[in-house]
Amino acid sequence: MKVTIIGSGNVAQHLIKACKAASEIEIIQVFARQPKKLTHLVSDDKIVNQYVDLLSVADVYIIAVSDSAISSVAAQLPFSNKLVVHTSGTSHYNVLSCKNKRGVFYPLQTFSKDKVLDFTSIPLCLEAENTSDYEVIKKLAKTLSKKVYQLSSEQRKKIHIAAVFVCNFVNHLYTIGQQICDENNIPFAILQPLINETAQKIIHLNPLEAQTGPAIRNDNVTITEHIEALSNENQKTIYKIITKSIQTIENENTRKKL
Amino acid sequence: MKVTIIGSGNVAQHLIKACKAASEIEIIQVFARQPKKLTHLVSDDKIVNQYVDLLSVADVYIIAVSDSAISSVAAQLPFSNKLVVHTSGTSHYNVLSCKNKRGVFYPLQTFSKDKVLDFTSIPLCLEAENTSDYEVIKKLAKTLSKKVYQLSSEQRKKIHIAAVFVCNFVNHLYTIGQQICDENNIPFAILQPLINETAQKIIHLNPLEAQTGPAIRNDNVTITEHIEALSNENQKTIYKIITKSIQTIENENTRKKL
Numbered sequence: 001m002k003v004t005i006i007g008s009g010n011v012a013q014h015l016i017k018a019c020k021a022a023s024e025i026e027i028i029q030v031f032a033r034q035p036k037k038l039t040h041l042v043s044d045d046k047i048v049n050q051y052v053d054l055l056s057v058a059d060v061y062i063i064a065v066s067d068s069a070i071s072s073v074a075a076q077l078p079f080s081n082k083l084v085v086h087t088s089g090t091s092h093y094n095v096l097s098c099k100n101k102r103g104v105f106y107p108l109q110t111f112s113k114d115k116v117l118d119f120t121s122i123p124l125c126l127e128a129e130n131t132s133d134y135e136v137i138k139k140l141a142k143t144l145s146k147k148v149y150q151l152s153s154e155q156r157k158k159i160h161i162a163a164v165f166v167c168n169f170v171n172h173l174y175t176i177g178q179q180i181c182d183e184n185n186i187p188f189a190i191l192q193p194l195i196n197e198t199a200q201k202i203i204h205l206n207p208l209e210a211q212t213g214p215a216i217r218n219d220n221v222t223i224t225e226h227i228e229a230l231s232n233e234n235q236k237t238i239y240k241i242i243t244k245s246i247q248t249i250e251n252e253n254t255r256k257k258l
Numbered sequence: 259m260k261v262t263i264i265g266s267g268n269v270a271q272h273l274i275k276a277c278k279a280a281s282e283i284e285i286i287q288v289f290a291r292q293p294k295k296l297t298h299l300v301s302d303d304k305i306v307n308q309y310v311d312l313l314s315v316a317d318v319y320i321i322a323v324s325d326s327a328i329s330s331v332a333a334q335l336p337f338s339n340k341l342v343v344h345t346s347g348t349s350h351y352n353v354l355s356c357k358n359k360r361g362v363f364y365p366l367q368t369f370s371k372d373k374v375l376d377f378t379s380i381p382l383c384l385e386a387e388n389t390s391d392y393e394v395i396k397k398l399a400k401t402l403s404k405k406v407y408q409l410s411s412e413q414r415k416k417i418h419i420a421a422v423f424v425c426n427f428v429n430h431l432y433t434i435g436q437q438i439c440d441e442n443n444i445p446f447a448i449l450q451p452l453i454n455e456t457a458q459k460i461i462h463l464n465p466l467e468a469q470t471g472p473a474i475r476n477d478n479v480t481i482t483e484h485i486e487a488l489s490n491e492n493q494k495t496i497y498k499i500i501t502k503s504i505q506t507i508e509n510e511n512t513r514k515k516l
C-alpha cells in the first residue's frame with residue numbers, strides 16, 4: 001500500500017513513524033513547508049515542499065495539518081481522482097476539494113512531540129464518501145492499528161467533544177491538582193497513583209458506578225468546607241458546577257430505578 | 259507489629275488484605291458491627307462486634323470507618339493510652355478521644371470493593387500527635403507501602419480537595435464522555451486509550467505543559483460549535499467554565515513569561 005503524508009506536526013510525525021514500522025506500507029513522499037522538520041524521519045529524496053512535486057502514484061494521501069489549513073492544502077494538490085483523507089476530528093470530508101475522492105482518517109489520541117506512542121492501540125475513526133474508498137482506508141487502518149471504527153461526520157464531531165471532556169478538561173483538573181499541591185508544599189507525585197487508578201477503574205466499571213466522593217455521598221459538610229478552602233474563583237466555580245452535575249445525574253438515575 | 263482494624267468497609271477490607279500479606283504484621287482483631295462482612299478475610303475468632311471484646315495488646319488501632327462515625331467509635335474503645343489512628347482525608351486527629359494517643363493513617367487512593375489494588379504503591383499520608391508515635395505508624399506504613407508521606411492536618415485537607423478534582427471530578431468527566439457516546443451509538447471503549455494516555459502523559463510532563471485542545475489554542479470556532487452541540491445544560495456550563503479556566507491560567511503564565 002502506497003501512502004503520501006502531507007504535514008509535519010505531531011499527528012503527521014506519529015503517522016510517518018507508524019507507516020515506517022508497517023512492512024505492508026510504502027511511504028511514497030512526505031510534504032512539509034519546512035523540510036528540515038522531517039529529515040530525522042524520512043530520507044531527503046522523499047521530502048517535498050512544493051505541491052507540484054507531489055507524485056500521483058500513492059493509493060492514499062493523508063492530509064495531517066491544522067483544521068483551518070485542510071481546505072487550502074487539498075485545493076492545491078496537483079492531481080485529481082485520487083483518494084485523499086484528512087485527520088481532523090471536527091471537519092467534514094467535504095472541506096476537501098471534490099476533484100479527488102474523499103475520506104477521513106482520524107486518530108483519536110492526544111499527541112505530544114516527544115512522547116512515544118503505541119500506534120497499534122490508537123482508535124482510528126474512518127469515513128469515506130464511497131464504499132470502495134472506505135475499503136481502501138480500512139485496509140490501511142487495520143495495518144496500523146487494532147482499533148478501527150467507522151464513524152459518520154456527525155458521530156466524529158460528537159466523539160471529538162467527548163474527547164475534549166475526557167482529555168483536555170481532565171488534564172485541566174490535573175493542573176488544578178498540581179496548583180493545590182504547589183500551594184501547600186506537597187509533591188504532585190503523591191496524586192499519580194490516584195490518577196492512574198481512576199483511569200484504570202473504568203476499563204471494567206461503568207464510570208457512573210465508579211463515582212465516589214463527597215458530591216455523590218451528598219456530604220454537604222465536606223463540600224462546603226472544600227469550597228471555602230479554595231483560594232481561586234475559577235476553582236470554586238468548577239467545584240460547584242461539577243458537584244451539582246454529579247448530583248443531578250445521580251438523582252436522574254435514582255428516579256429511573258424507582 | 260500488632261494491629262487491630264476497626265471497620266468493615268472498602269478501606270478496612272483493603273487494609274486487612276494488605277496487613278495479611280505483610281509477614282511483619284500480625285492482625286490481633288478486626289471489629290465489625292456485622293461480622294459476616296469480614297468472615298471471607300479473617301478467621302471467626304479474630305472478629306469481634308462488641309467494643310468490650312477489643313483486646314488492648316495491639317501496637318496500633320486503625321479506625322477505618324466513615325468520617326462521621328470516627329469520633330463515636332474512638333470514644334467507645336475500652337482502653338486508654340494506646341495508639342489509635344483514623345484513615346480519613348478530612349478529619350483532624352483530635353476527633354479521636356484524647357484518652358488514647360492519636361494519629362492519622364490516610365491512604366490516598368480510590369477504593370472499590372471488588373477491584374484488586376497493589377497496596378504497596380498507595381501513598382500513605384501520616385500524622386501523629388507525638389513524635390514517638392509517628393515513628394511507630396511510619397514503621398507500620400513502610401511495611402505496607404513504598405510511598406509514605408508526613409502531612410499535617412492542613413496539608414491532608416488540601417490534598418483531599420486535590421483528590422476530589424483529579425479523581426471524583428475526573429470520573430464525572432468520564433461519565434459525560436460516556437453519555438455523549440451513548441447518545442450517538444459509539445462504544446465508550448473508543449475513549450479508553452485517550453483516557454489512559456492523558457493520565458500517563460503527566461508522569462513525565464507537567465500538566466500545564468501537557469494541555470492541548472481548543473481552549474488553549476483559543477480556537478473559538480470549535481468552542482462555539484461544541485457548546486451549541488451539547489444537549490445538556492450542566493455539560494454546557496462545565497464546558498464554558500473549564501474552557502475559561504484553561505485560558506485564564508494560560509494568560510497568567512504568558513504574563514509571567516513576558
